[in-house]
């Protein structure tokens with residue numbers, strides 16, 4: 263019997279064999295200067311505080327042999343999967359596919375598109391390349407989770423109100439229970455960080471639960 267993980271709006275009934283860690287879009291393009299996130303006018307330092315707790319949790323999850331899945335947002339080098347609306351939106355000076363400090367912005371295979379070195383995947387950890395904000399849209403994530411008998415997701419990554427919220431909503435409608443870790447998700451906007459988490463746990467956990475990484479690590483340690 264695993265203990266419950268303290269969370270809001272009420273404790274999360276953790277089933278390790280049916281639970282995966284999902285790390286969303288911890289890419290250089292969002293977390294390092296000169297990437298896509300900065301090209302949209304954002305301060306990447308707002309996101310970097312999520313790196314250390316996520317790394318600590320990732321190590322604990324690897325030791326406990328849980329399923330770990332990483333995602334990356336990005337597009338084919340020929341941009342054939344890029345909606346024209348996404349390319350044009352915001353009228354930025356730099357667009358998806360343009361050359362920047364870490365290669366072409368948000369394009370698969372470019373240095374900026376890859377996961378930050380601190381959280382780099384190891385062998386056996388699937389990496390899902392997604393063209394949208396949600397990790398289920400136009401990907402094989404749902405099939406990979408179902409083939410492994412996964413019913414619960416512990417969710418980390420960026421950004422809280424964009425790709426994390428979209429993915430949690432998609433997961434909720436597909437029948438997954440999601441626990442989002444507030445210290446392991448980040449937003450460029452402090453007010454969206456707060457409200458993005460409140461939206462998940464309000465109304466009795468309308469989309470899922472919100473907790474902290476220390477609580478998950480403590481439960482994993484106690485089970486050893």
Ligand code: TIU
Pocket residue numbers: 286287292299302335395420421422424425426450
């Ligand atoms: N702009 C922003 O907040 N986020 C994104 O564009 N993608 C993700 O959240 N991954």
